[in-house]
Every structure is written in structure tokens, then in C-alpha cells.
Amino acid sequence: MDPIAQDFNNEQIDLASLPKYESVAFSSVSSKYLIKMNIQTGIFMLVLFIALGVFWFFQLDPLQSGLIFSIILIAFVFRFWNNYKLLQTLGYSIREKDIIYRRGFIFNKTTVIPFNRVQHASISRGVWDKVLGISSLNVFTAGGSGSDITIPGLEPEMALKLKEAIAVKISNDES
Incomplete structure (x- = not known):
């Protein structure tokens, strides 16, 4: 048998003894980051509402305009809520x-x-x-x-x- 192979050792690690990153105290980021995310979301929302206004100007069906407006509004309410929740988890x-x-x-x-x-x-x-x-x-x-x-x-x-x-x-x- 090869002498190098005889010296080879590869013991199994006890997984319970590994350090747990979940127990670490995380530092949070500045609340100013929430303002930045909300500004970016607001600018994007403004662009979408301008696009919706252009569609409305060119006689898009009022029902379609209302549906698109509602979907955009729900998406942005979710996005602002998402920004707030995301800031709480960043660490x-x-x-x-x-x-x-x-x-x-x-x-x-x-x-x-x-x-x-x-x-x-x-x-x-x-x-x-x-x-x-x-x-x-x-x-x-x-x-x-x-x-x-x-x-x-x-x-x-x-x-x-x-x-x-x-x-x-x-x-x-x-x-």
C-alpha cells in the first residue's frame, strides 16, 4: 500500500459543534437607507403613472386604465411596505x-x-x-x-x- 495513503485521515465533523451564525448580534444599517429606497421607488412610481397618463390621453379604455392604475397602486404599496420590512432585516x-x-x-x-x-x-x-x-x-x-x-x-x-x-x-x- 502507498505510504502517503496510510497517513491520510479524514474524520467526520460533528455538525452540532459548528458555530452558529444565527446567534450573532447583527448591527443594523442607517434608517436613511429606507429614505433612499423610498425615493427610488417613488421615482419609478412617478414614471409609471406618467406612462399611464399617456395611455389615458390616447383613449385607452377607462376600465383598462382603472385596472392598470389599481395594479400599479397595489404594487407600490407593497413595495413601500417591502422597503420598510427589508430595512428591519438588513444586518x-x-x-x-x-x-x-x-x-x-x-x-x-x-x-x-x-x-x-x-x-x-x-x-x-x-x-x-x-x-x-x-x-x-x-x-x-x-x-x-x-x-x-x-x-x-x-x-x-x-x-x-x-x-x-x-x-x-x-x-x-x-x-
Whole structure:
């Protein structure tokens, strides 16, 4: 028998002993992010109502106009409610060996990225982010074409602190 094969050991891990990310205390994002989401939703709603007005102007059947208007209104009421519920579920946490990002309330998604996979982090700010005084932190891993985690709605100072903390963690892991 091959001597290398004799040294091979692959013990099963006790799944109950693994750390549970659900027990982590998540930090929430700024409530200004809700304002940004609602502004974006409102602008989109305005464009759709203008389009509906154009249809109405060109003599669309009043019953069809009313139906389309009702569907758009229900969709946007749901969207504003969705924005509010989404803000309540957004959360992030930095642990000793990884960063965790949680989002979604209908479909929950939690991403855990170990620092030894992180390539770099960056901060981005769009027009509404600058107006509202918030930032987004983007965390990139090897092999990805975009950021693997984007944490929106952070106060700029907190985004900078998190970016620097991640930079320190990944530089310590490399040495």
C-alpha cells in the first residue's frame, strides 16, 4: 500500500459543534437607507403613472386604465411596505475570522465570508447616498466578477472603519 495513503485521515465533523451564525448580534444599517429606497421607488412610481397618463390621453379604455392604475397602486404599496420590512432585516457583523451579511424577510439570505477569501473592500456612494449622507461597503473575494457582499446604508464613518478593519484582518491573514 502507498505510504502517503496510510497517513491520510479524514474524520467526520460533528455538525452540532459548528458555530452558529444565527446567534450573532447583527448591527443594523442607517434608517436613511429606507429614505433612499423610498425615493427610488417613488421615482419609478412617478414614471409609471406618467406612462399611464399617456395611455389615458390616447383613449385607452377607462376600465383598462382603472385596472392598470389599481395594479400599479397595489404594487407600490407593497413595495413601500417591502422597503420598510427589508430595512428591519438588513444586518452585518464582523467576527474574528469572517464577515456576515444578512438580508431579506420573505426570502432570507445570509452570506458568511471568511477573511482569508477576501481580496479587498471598497466604499461606494451614489447620488442619493451623498444627499442622504450614507455609503455602501463592497467586499470582494477571489474569483468573483463583482462584490460578494454590498452592505448599503452605512454612515460614512462606519463604512470607513469597517473597510479599515477588513484591510487589517486580510493583511494579518496574509502574514
